[in-house]
Amino acid sequence: MNYDLGDLSNPAKLTDPIDVSGWNTGELIEIYKKMRLIRNVEDEIARLINSGEVKCPSHLCVGQEAIAVGVSYHLRNTDRVFGTHRSHSHYLALGGEPKSLFAEVLGRRDGCSKGMGGSMHLFGGKHGFLGSVPIVGGTVPIAVGAGLAAKKDGHGDVGVSYFGDGACEEGVVHEAFNLAAIYEIPVLFVCENNLFASHMDIHLRQPSDRMSRFAEANRINVQTVDGNDVLAVAKATETLLEKSRKGNGPGFLEVVTYRWKGHVGAADDVDVGVLRKEKDIIAWKKRDPIQRLRQGLVNQRKMDDSEFNAMDREISKDLMRAINEAKKSPYPEQNDLLDYVYA
């Protein structure tokens, strides 16, 4: 086993509050709120899974919120973003409405995919989120094609492809890297390396835990950062996008993180498969991206705990309203089954 990521994959490290110096407090609060919103949405979906109301397979991203929020900070709604089986955060970070997400996972017609997709097939076209799918690696070449379209359009937009460390074991992903490089396509590859594919630890799957080696093999610009530091993610994204938007081809952002929940559903998956121990989960929770930003702001006396608590309560209240509205949405009509097959 090679631990090439060093401190990035060691949960005992990088647990300090985030250094917020140089950032505007208002922007930081917006970033915090977005991460908190995603965390709370996932917690609510976990509850709906446990109560039996959400039945579709739902892959929660608790612990990984900083990545989508940091990346989306530098995206615009004319960019073309594609996700994975674990895409609630990608959708929400771009501005997707929680009510539409709740309705979707509940199989309702007001869902972001009209109740036809469930958790694994999300759509948020007006926000630039063009689709997510659970076939591992499936959207990576599609994002490259969207980037090619952006290049042809010539307005400086980019394709964005979220995928995980597991996808790097799919051949098509390497085809996509090569195609993006050879055609100099403006696409940002965001590899959310959470060290697990389903139940399997990365060290049992690959000779190195560092995914950016695949990008380097294709001469793609690389940034490798702590995925639980939202400001580091945002900064690295900015660096890579600047090049892509100017026509200098793709960028590859490797963001190292850890999911607190199991592969699918609301359970923790302790000891499911191998190398996922309770002590690891406890250790990783100390690298909580939300708490670290919050503490950074508190330490700098930009905000105090009571203000944060009030903000959190407001978010929770809005979400309860969103869930109640989603539950009132009708189910798809029977004719939807055939009507959506062809345009």
Added chain:
Amino acid sequence: MTSKTISYSNAIQSGFCYLLDNFEEVFVLGQGLWSPWYVGQSMRELEVTYGRERIMDTPVSEQGSTGVAIGASLCGYRPIIVHPRIDFMLMAMDQIVNQAAKWSHMLGGQAHPSLTIRGIVNRGGEQGAQHSQALQSWFAHIPGLRVVMPSTVSDARDLLIASVLSDDPVIYIDDRWLYDNEEELEPVVELSLGKIGPKISQEGTDLTIVGIGHSAYQSRVVAARLRENGIYSEVIDLRVLNPMRVETIIRSVRKTGRLVVVDGAWSNCGVAGEVIASVVEKLDVQFLKASPVRVTLPSAPAPSSGALEKNYYISESRIASVCVKLMGDKKVTSKLERVV
């Protein structure tokens, strides 16, 4: 109005030119597009006329390049991805079956992969098991894909244009055995693919022969021979395999009472069986004068050796012999022995 005689492969070429001339959102990608080896006379020097940005020769990545075409199609373009040999297109099955076919449905009609996937069937010449397949039934099985197989010169052009102008993912399958066929070609009329169905190529009263792509051409040849010998067969060119529309075929079989389906692919779970099942399900059995028959390939991969290959593919005399047998009338049969 002037019409001129051109070949099937040149008709495909003229379809590409029409699309590239009239629709700036159309571009083409695939392996071998800058080479004369792969796509014969059907895409000659397009990159010279339209530039290498619109005619992209790709790395050896069927799945990746098909995904690229899907992605561009979701962003307002109408790409055509060319797989010069359909066997290699299997490498792209995830993108075709899991992605292109599903996005409209699973995203509630909000995303439409409007790409065309051209797969070329290229058989014979001792090319063997992995260079000779006709896999239309694989794609015709999948809701969300439209599958077309032109057999005539004008359809080669016009169905290509209709495929690319469709907002759905379309599998367009052409067969190199048809490339040298010549016909007069009328000016282009843009057709809506959703309205195109089977076409009666020749009217008749004695039996119905349904063909698909190259086998539709063979069926027309056979029908002409049968006609000279007093058997009047109705030939139907299936043209669109998915979604399959069988009303024309049912009407024909109600009239003739006999059905032969010819498909240059395997029988099991194939298009020929699907045509027969669809007809038999909807047609009162009293209209049938004989059990319907499939003419297909032996259940074996394509052989390489010419000794085996010459009996592997469907010959026109084999189709004729099946038709004659189906007529069942000994007097007629003896009269027709020379046909087969």
